Amino acid sequence: MSKPIxxxxxRCPYxxxxRLAIATSGIEVELREVVLKDKPQPLLxxxxxxxxxxxxxxxxxVIDESIDIMYWALQQSDPLHWLVTTAEQHAMTTALIDQNDQSFKHFLDRYKYADRYPEHTERYYRQQAETTLNDLEQKLTQNRFLLADHSTLADMALLPFIRQFAFVDKAWFDSAPYPKVRAWLNQFITSDLFATTMTKLPAWQPNDQPVYFPMLNTD
Ligand SMILES: N[C@@H](CCC(=O)N[C@@H](CS)C(=O)NCC(=O)O)C(=O)O
Structure with missing residues (x-):
């Protein structure tokens, strides 16, 4: 049977x-790197x-929502227990993802590209996004990760977006009042798992040899 594609x-956080869920699950897929300005016809x-x-x-x-792809992978294999078990944890996961994908993402885009949204200042957009950072800081005060003392799907669904936020103005972020968020982000961006998911690939062309992901270290 052919591998999933x-x-x-x-660089897309979604x-x-x-990729984080697929790499963790150990499922091998054929990875096709896309140029957003020139999407391949087979994708469309x-x-x-x-x-x-x-x-x-x-x-x-065909699964074309990032969260559904995470669940698809982890429901087959979840060696690090990213899937949560209690109804309360499920509800919190959904609420965190909704807040991230709606409000936080909205203000993140405006903070990142403030010159394209002159209705408000960069600082205003950052302050709006900080509502989410405050919530995360609270949660990370209760547990090492958002829902537990180990990473779960919620952490991995949000961290790529928090990374983007942090790097808009790294000097500001490094002295902002979110030490727990900073430590949480730092352990993520220095992890082998993150490195595995960030391998650089040329844009896929229809006649290319398949490239498989994750690329296993054969040393
Ligand atoms: N709700 C979607 C959002 C995915 C999304 O918006 N991805 C961006 C890239 S980060 C995209 O493909 N945008 C289309 C474009 O830029 O043409 C998901 O979770 O998969």
Whole structure:
């Protein structure tokens, strides 16, 4: 049976969360790196909405939402116990992802590209996004990770976005009143798992030899 195919874009935080779950699960996929300004026709044919990540399973099912790809991978194999078990944890996971993908992402984009949104200042957009950072700082005061003392899907779904936020103005972030968020982000960006998911690849062309992900270290 052919391997699942993942259309991805290295720097996209949604694609990152999908790659993180796939790498953790140990499932091997064919990775097709996409240039967002020049999306390949086979991608648009299976998912006309034209966002990445998109996964095509071995049986031809198309999954074109990053969170669904995370669940698809982890439901097959979850060696690090990223899937939570209690109803309360499920509800918290969903609430954290909703807050991230709606409000936080909205203000993150405006903070990052403040010159394109002159209605407000960069500082205003950052302050709006900080509502989320305050919530995360509270949660990380209660547990080492957002929901428990180990990473779960919620951490991995949010961290790629928090990373983007941190790097808009790293000097500010490094002295902002979010020490727990900073430590949480730092252990993520220095992890082998993160490095595995950030391998650079040339843009995929239809006649290319397949490139498999994760790339296993053969040393
Ligand atoms: N809700 C989608 C959002 C994915 C998304 O917006 N991805 C961006 C890249 S980070 C994209 O593909 N945008 C389309 C474009 O820029 O043309 C998901 O979670 O997978």
């Amino acid at each position: 993942l259309y991805s874009f290295r 694609a990152m969360r999908a 044919t299976v998912s006309p909405k034209g966002t990445v990540p998109v996964l095509i399973t071995s049986t031809g099912q």
